[in-house]
Amino acid sequence: MDSLRVDPEKGLNTSTGSIAVRCGASTGTISLTDDGAFCFTPNPVRQRGPFGWLTGWLFRPVGHQVIPADQLLGARLESPRAFTVWFTSEYTTRTGHVTKRLYRAVHTPRFEVSDPEAATKLVTQIRRTVSWWGRDKPPHVAAIINPKAGKGVAAVMFRNQLLPLLRDVAGLRVSEHLTKAPEHATLLVRELTLNARPSLSSSSPPSGGGRSGGIEGGGAAGPAEAAGVADGADLIMFVGGDGTLHEGLQGLFQRADWNVARDTPLVAVPCGSGNGVAASCGLWDITTAAVAVCRGRITPIDVATVLQPPNSRHYCLLSVVYGAMANLDIGTNHLRWLGELRFHLGGLWEILRGRCYSCRVFVLPPDAASAVASAPSATATARAGAAAAVGGSEASDYGGAPSPSVAALEMNNAAATATAGRPSVGSVAAEARRGGGGEGVQEPLLKHEGSACGAIRSAGTGGTGATNNDRNDFDGTEGTLLSQYPYGPPLPLLSQLPCLPARLPDNPSALPAGWKQLTDSFAIFGAYNTQYLALGARANPGGLMSDGAWEVWQLEAHGRRAGAGLRLRCLKVLLGVEDGSFARTPDIMHVVKARAMLFQQRDSATWTVLDGEAVPEAPLYLEVHPRLCRVLVSPVFQEEPL
Numbered sequence: 001m002d003s004l005r006v007d008p009e010k011g012l013n014t015s016t017g018s019i020a021v022r023c024g025a026s027t028g029t030i031s032l033t034d035d036g037a038f039c040f041t042p043n044p045v046r047q048r049g050p051f052g053w054l055t056g057w058l059f060r061p062v063g064h065q066v067i068p069a070d071q072l073l074g075a076r077l078e079s080p081r082a083f084t085v086w087f088t089s090e091y092t093t094r095t096g097h098v099t100k101r102l103y104r105a106v107h108t109p110r111f112e113v114s115d116p117e118a119a120t121k122l123v124t125q126i127r128r129t130v131s132w133w134g135r136d137k138p139p140h141v142a143a144i145i146n147p148k149a150g151k152g153v154a155a156v157m158f159r160n161q162l163l164p165l166l167r168d169v170a171g172l173r174v175s176e177h178l179t180k181a182p183e184h185a186t187l188l189v190r191e192l193t194l195n196a197r198p199s200l201s202s203s204s205p206p207s208g209g210g211r212s213g214g215i216e217g218g219g220a221a222g223p224a225e226a227a228g229v230a231d232g233a234d235l236i237m238f239v240g241g242d243g244t245l246h247e248g249l250q251g252l253f254q255r256a257d258w259n260v261a262r263d264t265p266l267v268a269v270p271c272g273s274g275n276g277v278a279a280s281c282g283l284w285d286i287t288t289a290a291v292a293v294c295r296g297r298i299t300p301i302d303v304a305t306v307l308q309p310p311n312s313r314h315y316c317l318l319s320v321v322y323g324a325m326a327n328l329d330i331g332t333n334h335l336r337w338l339g340e341l342r343f344h345l346g347g348l349w350e351i352l353r354g355r356c357y358s359c360r361v362f363v364l365p366p367d368a369a370s371a372v373a374s375a376p377s378a379t380a381t382a383r384a385g386a387a388a389a390v391g392g393s394e395a396s397d398y399g400g401a402p403s404p405s406v407a408a409l410e411m412n413n414a415a416a417t418a419t420a421g422r423p424s425v426g427s428v429a430a431e432a433r434r435g436g437g438g439e440g441v442q443e444p445l446l447k448h449e450g451s452a453c454g455a456i457r458s459a460g461t462g463g464t465g466a467t468n469n470d471r472n473d474f475d476g477t478e479g480t481l482l483s484q485y486p487y488g489p490p491l492p493l494l495s496q497l498p499c500l501p502a503r504l505p506d507n508p509s510a511l512p513a514g515w516k517q518l519t520d521s522f523a524i525f526g527a528y529n530t531q532y533l534a535l536g537a538r539a540n541p542g543g544l545m546s547d548g549a550w551e552v553w554q555l556e557a558h559g560r561r562a563g564a565g566l567r568l569r570c571l572k573v574l575l576g577v578e579d580g581s582f583a584r585t586p587d588i589m590h591v592v593k594a595r596a597m598l599f600q601q602r603d604s605a606t607w608t609v610l611d612g613e614a615v616p617e618a619p620l621y622l623e624v625h626p627r628l629c630r631v632l633v634s635p636v637f638q639e640e641p642l
């Protein structure tokens with residue numbers, strides 16, 4: 001063993017392609033096959049003396065072991081000369097109609113070599129082959145950890161379960177960023193150094209070993225590495241619930257480089273109460289999420305802008321809910337310690353209360369949106385060719401060079417930052433909640449110039465004489481202009497509206513062609529992007545996260561109180577929500593696909609909730625940006641419509 005000649009690149013014996021090791025009472029050789037599989041071949045055991053069989057039985061040799069590349073996770077150095085090899089063991093659980101595929105991380109016994117250098121090199125080679133997304137250097141994962149999410153154990157889970165696998169086994173570089181207050185995740189993501197744009201590889205499962213799937217397929221170094229870029233993050237990992245990811249998403253689109261930053265893959269590690277995004281990506285638990293990070297399989301996801309005139313722009317991945325669905329989330333915040341059980345209790349309470357809710361909703365279905373997007377629109381033209389991003393399912397570019405207003409905003413931001421420093425996380429959040437004007441980063445979004453409603457038209461038509469009489473502001477109330485939302489991805493469908501009304505019209509005739517009105521009164525209402533709203537709530541069975549549309553679900557009602565029949569239907573939905581089987585009952589709920597939505601609250605006994613976070617009661621406009629971001633998914637991820 002001492003005479004091993006070691007390949008400086010690979011750690012393996014150059015003549016045999018293998019390395020001699022000791023494993024317990026056995027000796028043998030380790031080799032890595034061309035397709036990345038790990039093999040341990042024990043040396044034959046010679047029986048010595050008449051009782052050789054007894055010693056052979058007592059000290060049973062370790063048998064031949066082959067671990068295919070798609071099961072390998074990495075290797076961990078246990079001492080300078082000893083290491084263990086880690087691999088995944090897949091298992092399934094079944095909930096009604098849903099089969100969930102999860103992973104355990106297991107490891108071999110310790111292997112010992114005589115040369116510490118050989119051990120280090122072999123460990124590095126295993127890691128690089130299976131978990132570095134085909135790169136030469138370990139990718140950098142920025143972990144945003146919310147210690148208050150769920151039952152408050154996210155930081156402990158990160159240190160005990162996630163970090164040992166990602167750092168010590170897969171050899172990834174992991175930087176920790178602990179949130180210190182609500183909305184701190186927004187600031188952290190806004191200020192993260194990110195690597196250059198990774199290319200999106202196929203979202204189909206890797207066919208061979210771990211080396212084939214991934215963010216940077218093909219074994220080439222990433223562009224950032226090639227360019228020698230500083231140590232920016234290649235992946236942003238959110239260790240918390242949906243709220244933590246939601247806050248991080250706001251930070252991503254508050255960056256001046258959002259159009260590049262949006263390509264940085266995001267991963268949700270389920271440590272919150274709901275974990276709808278993690279569930280929708282097939283990341284059912286922490287170990288499965290860790291395996292997904294090692295494999296690096298990503299898929300595009302639609303993101304919706306939600307505008308609340310006159311001052312707020314939110315980005316959502318998951319849902320907009322109102323009424324019962326909002327109450328069972330926000331109304332059970334004090335039961336956070338119960339985990340996901342709080343949602344079930346909240347649902348039962350809502351059925352017992354039997355309350356119905358009222359709102360005004362208009363939706364623009366995808367086919368109508370395509371027609372609208374292809375129709376000439378002066379305003380859309382003014383928005384830098386943004387309409388091109390809407391018609392197709394591939395949104396390849398969301399703007400490139402910033403529009404003049406964006407450039408102005410960036411200058412504003414720079415000036416504000418230089419003179420007053422960045423606003424604190426808390427002050428921006430408080431300002432946004434109050435709905436008042438603020439300074440600094442969000443200032444241009446907060447400014448409201450009601451008198452300029454006609455200006456957008458005049459800009460589009462080339463006219464100059466717009467007056468207040470030019471407005472089409474539905475009911476004569478003031479509207480808000482597209483030009484007041486200059487930052488982030490363009491809103492080509494919004495540009496078809498003359499302005500964002502402060503109060504929604506009574507019927508769709510006041511809106512451009514294609515808009516449809518939904519029922520005003522309902523027992524359950526929600527607009528969803530992904531299939532799961534929580535690990536145990538498949539509220540949108542059949543939804544696809546990258547089809548360029550959201551699904552709007554309604555359980556219609558008449559009047560303020562639910563009768564016995566309606567309560568029974570609500571109960572059926574609650575009982576069938578875990579696997580989405582409620583949707584098999586005909587006509588139990590009404591669902592439509594929407595590319596854009598206008599929504600106005602008419603009930604003060606509930607909340608408006610975006611991705612699990614309550615926002616002020618004010619009318620909102622939602623527009624879907626097809627495939628705007630990337631999320632990391634389970635290696636076996638497949639969105640199966642029910």
Ligand SMILES: Nc1ncnc2c1ncn2[C@@H]1O[C@H](COP(=O)(O)OP(=O)(O)OP(=O)(O)O)[C@@H](O)[C@H]1O
Binds near residue numbers: 180244275276336611
């Ligand atoms: N250090 C902190 N102290 C107090 N609150 C925090 C801190 N960091 C983040 N938060 C807040 O914690 C809240 C809950 O986080 P999150 O939504 O991720 O968990 P959850 O509500 O348990 O999960 P889910 O959204 O999946 O139901 C967020 O609204 C966030 O603003």
